Amino acid sequence: MAGLKLMETANRGLPIQATVIDTHAHMGPYWNFHIPFNDAEGMIGSMDSLGIRSTLVCPHLSIGPDFRAGNDLTLQTVTRFPDRFMGAIGINPNYPDLVLPEIRRFADEPGMRAIKLHPSLHNYPAGGDAYREVYEEAARRNLPVTTHTWRGDKNCAPSIYAEVALEYPETVFLLIHSGGDMNGIQEAIESARKSDNVYLDTSGSTTFHMVERLYRGLGSKRILFGSDSPFIDPAAQLGKIIYAPIPDEAKLDIMGLNGMKLLGI
Amino acid sequence: MRTIDSNCMIGPTTLNARGSEYTVADLVAELDVAGIDLALVYHSLSKEHDPATGNKMITEILEDQDRLKPVWVLLPESAGDFGPIDDTLELMMEEKVPMARVYPKQHNFSFSDWGCRALLDGLERSGMPLMIDLGQTSFDQVSAVCSSHPGLKLVLSDVAYRTDRFIYPLLEMHPNLHIETARYQTHRGIEAITGRFGATRLVFGSRVPELACGPMAMTIRYSRIGEGDREKILGGNMARLMEGVGWRD
Numbered sequence: 001m002a003g004l005k006l007m008e009t010a011n012r013g014l015p016i017q018a019t020v021i022d023t024h025a026h027m028g029p030y031w032n033f034h035i036p037f038n039d040a041e042g043m044i045g046s047m048d049s050l051g052i053r054s055t056l057v058c059p060h061l062s063i064g065p066d067f068r069a070g071n072d073l074t075l076q077t078v079t080r081f082p083d084r085f086m087g088a089i090g091i092n093p094n095y096p097d098l099v100l101p102e103i104r105r106f107a108d109e110p111g112m113r114a115i116k117l118h119p120s121l122h123n124y125p126a127g128g129d130a131y132r133e134v135y136e137e138a139a140r141r142n143l144p145v146t147t148h149t150w151r152g153d154k155n156c157a158p159s160i161y162a163e164v165a166l167e168y169p170e171t172v173f174l175l176i177h178s179g180g181d182m183n184g185i186q187e188a189i190e191s192a193r194k195s196d197n198v199y200l201d202t203s204g205s206t207t208f209h210m211v212e213r214l215y216r217g218l219g220s221k222r223i224l225f226g227s228d229s230p231f232i233d234p235a236a237q238l239g240k241i242i243y244a245p246i247p248d249e250a251k252l253d254i255m256g257l258n259g260m261k262l263l264g265i
Numbered sequence: 266m267r268t269i270d271s272n273c274m275i276g277p278t279t280l281n282a283r284g285s286e287y288t289v290a291d292l293v294a295e296l297d298v299a300g301i302d303l304a305l306v307y308h309s310l311s312k313e314h315d316p317a318t319g320n321k322m323i324t325e326i327l328e329d330q331d332r333l334k335p336v337w338v339l340l341p342e343s344a345g346d347f348g349p350i351d352d353t354l355e356l357m358m359e360e361k362v363p364m365a366r367v368y369p370k371q372h373n374f375s376f377s378d379w380g381c382r383a384l385l386d387g388l389e390r391s392g393m394p395l396m397i398d399l400g401q402t403s404f405d406q407v408s409a410v411c412s413s414h415p416g417l418k419l420v421l422s423d424v425a426y427r428t429d430r431f432i433y434p435l436l437e438m439h440p441n442l443h444i445e446t447a448r449y450q451t452h453r454g455i456e457a458i459t460g461r462f463g464a465t466r467l468v469f470g471s472r473v474p475e476l477a478c479g480p481m482a483m484t485i486r487y488s489r490i491g492e493g494d495r496e497k498i499l500g501g502n503m504a505r506l507m508e509g510v511g512w513r514d
Contacts, residue, residue, distance in 0.1 A: 032427060
């Protein structure tokens with residue numbers, strides 16, 4: 001691994017010379033705040049600067065009021081930029097009759113590689129009936145389920161997924177934010193230790209010392225780089241892996257190799 | 266142009282969120298890894314115990330540290346915690362302290378003309394830059410202080426990524442307002458602000474040990490802006506703000 005020079009490259013602001021796959025991103029405007037350059041081209045600009053090869057997106061619209069229109073945007077995006085974007089099908093459990101049809105509308109489309117859940121925004125419990133249909137369908141179609149998690153959230157605390165993942169051993173769960181804060185991270189690690197089908201995501205705007213904690217708790221094979229872009233800028237998010245005090249081999253796993261395996265790239 | 270980290274803290278903290286005290290050695294090692302030349306550093310006791318005690322400690326601890334410059338946390342003189350601001354500022358100049366901070370919420374005073382007029386007047390007169398966390402004040406208070414003290418070199422830190430609809434009008438209204446970048450993780454936000462307001466309004470800081478030097482510097486280093494603008498944000502702007510108090514880079 002000598003010669004990788006990840007930190008030296010980052011200190012110079014040059015694209016990272018390794019496989020970087022971003023397994024957690026959105027797209028488009030968001031109601032709560034201004035997001036510059038939030039379209040596909042704007043995101044490609046960030047990706048090019050950093051050396052991110054491909055990004056799994058689920059537009060903000062898909063986790064907000066109109067998941068079907070959001071998923072249409074996702075398909076348009078992965079069709080226009082098949083080498084740069086993959087899609088996660090957003091579903092809203094508050095429209096239970098539309099959940100399975102929506103997954104089936106997109107599941108066979110090339111480039112649609114996952115299903116995205118946001119139990120917090122949707123105020124719907126991870127163990128609710130509509131989600132149970134999703135977990136079963138995801139296993140049948142071999143699509144990972146990426147789901148927002150946050151410590152203390154009654155709908156999606158990491159500990160809830162310890163139980164859910166044991167109930168659905170054929171479904172892969174990627175816990176976005178790994179619980180959100182340093183205590184949540186410990187909870188996420190403990191959940192992942194209980195089930196081999198639980199993976200953990202590195203995104204978060206305050207958790208800049210999380211990667212070493214995740215690595216110490218779980219090793220490198222089930223941790224994946226997620227940026228949450230363009231909700232936040234991806235540079236510092238990638239930086240938390242690059243500057244983490246862990247072996248370079250582990251950084252390569254987390255930055256991209258694990259994502260390639262999980263998404264079948 | 267040297268890279269200057271404007272927002273660093275050392276010392277023990279009440280909650281010990283890090284698991285151990287962040288020391289000078291820890292900070293220097295992190296600056297080295299991240300390729301950062303200089304840092305402005307305050308002591309945790311200035312915030313969490315007693316500013317006078319912490320200020321004395323940081324001055325002594327950094328006495329032989331060429332790369333680390335002490336930052337003092339100030340209190341208004343109203344309750345008698347601190348003497349006249351001009352005496353404090355004279356002492357800061359003697360000790361080569363190039364920036365002040367205040368913690369109004371933590372230390373229970375109002376960041377306003379009625380709460381700390383003499384302090385703000387003194388800082389404005391002297392040219393001493395002042396950094397304040399947004400979490401210690403409010404956008405309305407910041408705007409009022411910038412209006413009443415147009416010569417005050419104010420650096421607002423702890424500005425997170427959801428704030429453009431507040432900070433854009435403030436930057437438009439107040440030429441003396443600057444934003445420290447550690448928590449400003451708006452997607453391509455550095456580029457957007459630079460495009461609209463120029464590169465002189467942003468000041469790089471890492472907010473270590475809560476955040477981290479390398480990742481926070483990446484936000485600037487990977488911004489799609491010109492190299493001259495990048496140098497200003499990474500160090501030139503902070504150096505310019507400190508020129509009034511004898512800073513020479």
